[in-house]
Amino acid sequence: MFLPTIPTPEEALDKAFSRAKKAASKTRTSKIPRQMKGKRVEEARVKTSCQVIIASFQSILDKTPKVEDLPMFYQDYIDVVVGVDELKKSLGALNWAVALLSKIENQYVHKIRRSKSENAASIRREAFGRISSIMNRIREELTFLDYAKARLRNMPTIDFEATTAVIAGFPNVGKSTLLRKLTTAEPKVADYPFTTTGIQIGHLERRWKKYQIIDTPGLLDRSIKDMNEIELNAMVALEHLADVILFIFDVSETSGYLMDSQFKLLEEVKRVFNTPVICIFNKIDLVDNLNNLELYKSIVNESLMVEASEGKGISQVLDKLEEFGDVKQKYSRADD
Ligand SMILES: Nc1nc2c(ncn2[C@@H]2O[C@H](COP(=O)(O)OP(=O)(O)OP(=O)(O)O)[C@@H](O)[C@H]2O)c(=O)[nH]1
Ligand SMILES: [Mg+2]
Numbered sequence: 001m002f003l004p005t006i007p008t009p010e011e012a013l014d015k016a017f018s019r020a021k022k023a024a025s026k027t028r029t030s031k032i033p034r035q036m037k038g039k040r041v042e043e044a045r046v047k048t049s050c051q052v053i054i055a056s057f058q059s060i061l062d063k064t065p066k067v068e069d070l071p072m073f074y075q076d077y078i079d080v081v082v083g084v085d086e087l088k089k090s091l092g093a094l095n096w097a098v099a100l101l102s103k104i105e106n107q108y109v110h111k112i113r114r115s116k117s118e119n120a121a122s123i124r125r126e127a128f129g130r131i132s133s134i135m136n137r138i139r140e141e142l143t144f145l146d147y148a149k150a151r152l153r154n155m156p157t158i159d160f161e162a163t164t165a166v167i168a169g170f171p172n173v174g175k176s177t178l179l180r181k182l183t184t185a186e187p188k189v190a191d192y193p194f195t196t197t198g199i200q201i202g203h204l205e206r207r208w209k210k211y212q213i214i215d216t217p218g219l220l221d222r223s224i225k226d227m228n229e230i231e232l233n234a235m236v237a238l239e240h241l242a243d244v245i246l247f248i249f250d251v252s253e254t255s256g257y258l259m260d261s262q263f264k265l266l267e268e269v270k271r272v273f274n275t276p277v278i279c280i281f282n283k284i285d286l287v288d289n290l291n292n293l294e295l296y297k298s299i300v301n302e303s304l305m306v307e308a309s310e311g312k313g314i315s316q317v318l319d320k321l322e323e324f325g326d327v328k329q330k331y332s333r334a335d336d
Helices: 009-029 034-063 072-081 084-114 117-137 139-151 175-182 229-241 259-272 290-299 314-335
Strands: 163-168 200-206 209-215 244-250 277-282 303-305
Touching: 009 034, 009 117, 009 139, 034 084, 034 117, 072 084, 072 229, 084 117, 084 139, 117 139, 163 175, 163 229, 163 314, 175 200, 175 209, 175 244, 175 314, 200 314, 209 314, 244 259, 244 314, 259 277, 259 290, 277 290, 277 314, 290 303, 303 314
Parallel strands: 163 209, 163 244, 244 277, 277 303
Antiparallel strands: 200 209
């Protein structure tokens, strides 16, 4: 998500007051009676400084997309990464400041007009004092918006049309290897602050249909009971996205996880995600006892045998994905 540049209170005030000074000097050179000039100058300074800040905040508000208009995944993503309530509260503070500044502008312009020339400067100073104190009141919110801008700068680019598979499975079972083999190009690895290590999205096209495969290191590779609230929310966000989950087993157990615990993790993932799961038995080249493979296969409904490192079994995975792609297309047409 793109958020515009957020000023600090000092930056906002500097800009406002220096523009006000310029506006005042223009007034000074204009052809109006000398005794009027003092008041006109102070009026211009108050007006300009309020308007400069109002315009700057209004532009931030206009350029910031409304969270509730975004696809569900992005809403959840923003919530996980910075917090939706906090973001709304901070934008609300800008709105508050805009309203108050325009009130102050009117109020003090009137005051100056009605004042004696010799009092105009002190009324203007009072107005500047109030403007400064408004900026100070929203210091925290401005700091937060600047932080949110940085954290949301590279939000993952999700293709909502594409059939989306999310990869799950313990560490070292071959998730990244599979992602690379499924998607011909190097997956775009970006430092999205969604998981501790970022998420990876690989794209592929097959028979004119688009697919995206998402790996989420550090998220779906351990027991759900170990997760904190942020991680649980990240999982919810992924559920909005996933048409199918590719659950990767390391049947060789060389990654250090026994098949028993891998099946347990599968059960947890199935429980949490309301999404079809395809089981992929990987590293079959390292298995001596083929009876074991038959046993594993009998435990789950749908499974595929793969040697990801050599690209063996990959085309079957793609065929399976295509079946889900067809289902998705059928449903999305029905939605129209
Ligand atoms: N023998 C064999 N090794 C494999 C196979 N697939 C992956 N590997 C190896 O297993 C190791 C782990 O693979 P990764 O793809 O990094 O596993 P990962 O699940 O992404 O690991 P994390 O990102 O740490 O969770 C690597 O050394 C791979 O080369 C396979 O089918 N057979
Ligand atoms: Mg990996």
